[in-house]
Amino acid sequence: MLRHLYRCALRLHPLQFRRRFGEEMLSIYDQSAGRLSSSRLLLDAIVSLARQWIFRPEFWVQTSPSSAPPPAADDIPSFCSLDPFRPHTSAMIHGTVLSLTLFCVTCFAIRYSWIRVLHVQIPGVSYDNYVSIHPAASPSDLRGKTGSTDGVDKTTAKSQSNLISEHLQVDVLPVVAQPAAKTSPSPNLNSQSIAPTVPLAAAVATLHLRLDSYVGTYVSHNPNTKIAVGIEGDHLSIRVLGRPKRALSPISETTFVVAGTNDHWVEFVPDINGKMRQLRLFQDGQSITALRQ
């Protein structure tokens, strides 16, 4: 057993050392096992193993005679070429350890140094500076804008904060108010409590709103209330009975966000002629369904 371990320790020695002295060391073990303690020889081999790998890198690879420069011929200069050069394994290991150490020290210094020369900030995705989009906004207003001076837009931004990145740039087509001929089906909204997740850029960019088709009074019986939808300038507005009028910002052809509220939006249901016959107002996790008068 100890002899097997001794052989294993010898095999772990550098190749050059093992080839040169391995067999002879094993013969010494076989010869002196009765006199010296086998465990002492095994310990000696382990110490030798550590010594060879740590302190004797110059003997890991034997320089071959062919690597020596050839003798110079008469009148012909001889040059040493680096082509056959192969770095020592020890040099590679030392270089790797040194590089890793330097890298760790540098990272530590950057992180905990008193002198904050480098301020490395990884840009994160932020949704705070949402640019509100409504039909009146021009592309130049929207492109590169990080905030809005309109108070209504600011509040709308909060309600849509989970939809749009601050870096979103959208080209909005001009609003065309004309009789509705055909409407696309409404987007699939999974839940009343979840804000619509329609990609805004794609939806708004291809949107042609026909404002007249939305205008009217919508009546709900549960709860008993009236909802008036009208045109304010070039965008729609909504007014629930007993509440102030709010602007509507489109996110699709049938879905609008109520400006100035949190998580309030309106979804219109068109008839076969493209005119809206019903709306559903989603607010505070509840919905109100109202039919057009």
Place this chain on the structure above:
Amino acid sequence: MPNNFDHYLPLSPATLHILLSLAGKDLHGYGIMQEIARHSDGKYKVGPGTLYDNLQKLIDREWVQEPGNRKSDDDPRRRYYRLTAAGRGVLAAETARLAGVVREARSRLQMAKPRRA
């Protein structure tokens, strides 16, 4: 000539004992270990790891070499080692250095002896 080896001096105990054991005749590894134990009266012993680590250095410095001929009835795993002229020179240089140390030590010890009244 010994001055050429000054930058190698002083030798480590293992190197000194190995060179000293090879000064008399060619020896294999195990023979070197036994010879070292003999001429140091068993006070200094080297294991195979230390022995061959030092032999590796000595061969690389060309202070020790492996003679080609060997005994026919010997263990084929054994390899013999011989002291070269350079090895003999460095051993002589170290011996001279040690002799100077011994001489200096003796003279100082002699001076320190208390005189009889």
